Amino acid sequence: MIGIKRLAQHLNVSIGTVSRALNNRPDVNEDTRRRVLEAAAELGYVPNQSGRSLRRGRTGVIGFMMQTGHEITGQGDTFFMSVFDGVQTVLNRHHLDLVALLCSSDENADDYLRRMVSRGLADGLIISSTQRVDPRISYLAERKVPFVTLGRSTTDAGQPWLDVDFETIASGSVNRLVARGHRRIAITLPDDDVNLGYIFRDAAEAALRAHGLRLDPSLVFRSTPSEAGGYGIARAIVGQKDRPTAVILVNEPISIGLYRGLSEANILPGRDIAVIGRDSPQTRFLSPALTGYEQSLRDLGIALGEALLASMPAYAEIYPTGIVRKVWPTELVEGESDAMRL
Numbered sequence: 001m002i003g004i005k006r007l008a009q010h011l012n013v014s015i016g017t018v019s020r021a022l023n024n025r026p027d028v029n030e031d032t033r034r035r036v037l038e039a040a041a042e043l044g045y046v047p048n049q050s051g052r053s054l055r056r057g058r059t060g061v062i063g064f065m066m067q068t069g070h071e072i073t074g075q076g077d078t079f080f081m082s083v084f085d086g087v088q089t090v091l092n093r094h095h096l097d098l099v100a101l102l103c104s105s106d107e108n109a110d111d112y113l114r115r116m117v118s119r120g121l122a123d124g125l126i127i128s129s130t131q132r133v134d135p136r137i138s139y140l141a142e143r144k145v146p147f148v149t150l151g152r153s154t155t156d157a158g159q160p161w162l163d164v165d166f167e168t169i170a171s172g173s174v175n176r177l178v179a180r181g182h183r184r185i186a187i188t189l190p191d192d193d194v195n196l197g198y199i200f201r202d203a204a205e206a207a208l209r210a211h212g213l214r215l216d217p218s219l220v221f222r223s224t225p226s227e228a229g230g231y232g233i234a235r236a237i238v239g240q241k242d243r244p245t246a247v248i249l250v251n252e253p254i255s256i257g258l259y260r261g262l263s264e265a266n267i268l269p270g271r272d273i274a275v276i277g278r279d280s281p282q283t284r285f286l287s288p289a290l291t292g293y294e295q296s297l298r299d300l301g302i303a304l305g306e307a308l309l310a311s312m313p314a315y316a317e318i319y320p321t322g323i324v325r326k327v328w329p330t331e332l333v334e335g336e337s338d339a340m341r342l
Helices: 004-011 015-022 030-043 049-056 075-092 109-118 135-142 166-179 195-210 227-238 254-264 297-310
Strands: 061-068 097-104 124-127 147-150 161-164 185-190 220-223 246-248 274-278 291-294 325-328 331-333
Touching (some): 004 030, 015 030, 061 075, 109 124, 109 135, 124 135, 124 297, 161 195, 166 185, 166 246, 166 291, 220 227
Parallel strands (some): 147 161, 161 325, 274 291
């Protein structure tokens, strides 16, 4: 592999001539252009991407910020991988690359984001795990960094966002369980201030009120989005004197841990307790089959990528959608885990 200087020396022409030929400039005659391109292919010329980025004022990179940590498992394997695939599908159309910006759970997310922005690593950003009040949104808007959020927030800078329809998951599950006679219905929530937890709880409480019921605070279980978190919820349910007859799960990975914890206590979903969760490739191996909500995560990723590019001047004409704000649809897949009737 050689650079532009070596290529120019090999052809005995100026670096400027080689550069203009490689960039298809009109002020280079066709014979010279042909010689340059043939020599570049023969010698394995590789352009200096850092230099190109500086000249163009662009990196050709889109950053996707997400949190990592030893207690955050499963979520990255199922949810984000499918979303990433969809985003990259869009970016490929424009020869852009997706880079995961992994913020450790031990680090302050706001500080991490400021450091990434100050280094100019990406032309645009996708941020996830949006908090109820999220300073990252204000920070990016103030600095005019193009971005889209995967999730809503009460912090609103007019930015594009897409979010899973947690309202339908919560209210649809409550309505289904109440119709089967359940009154002591538990819900699970994230253990942090992520906004989806507030949306989910509000929707569940509203649905219960519509049936003349209330959400018992003792039936609200918080956990990390992991198998271990689900196991802990199961142990908490088993330990209650007046335990719930049904439980609604807010995210995918906790289903696996919940099943194991209940099994150890000889409590079977669908027979001894009704369970409604969220569908994922892993939950499809549970027995009895999980009743859960599914959504096309790859299509969600495609929509995220297009929403981000629509907010960037260089691509706005290609994606003339304006500011996209959309709740992503979800659909119930019936299993056997909520077969129990009262």
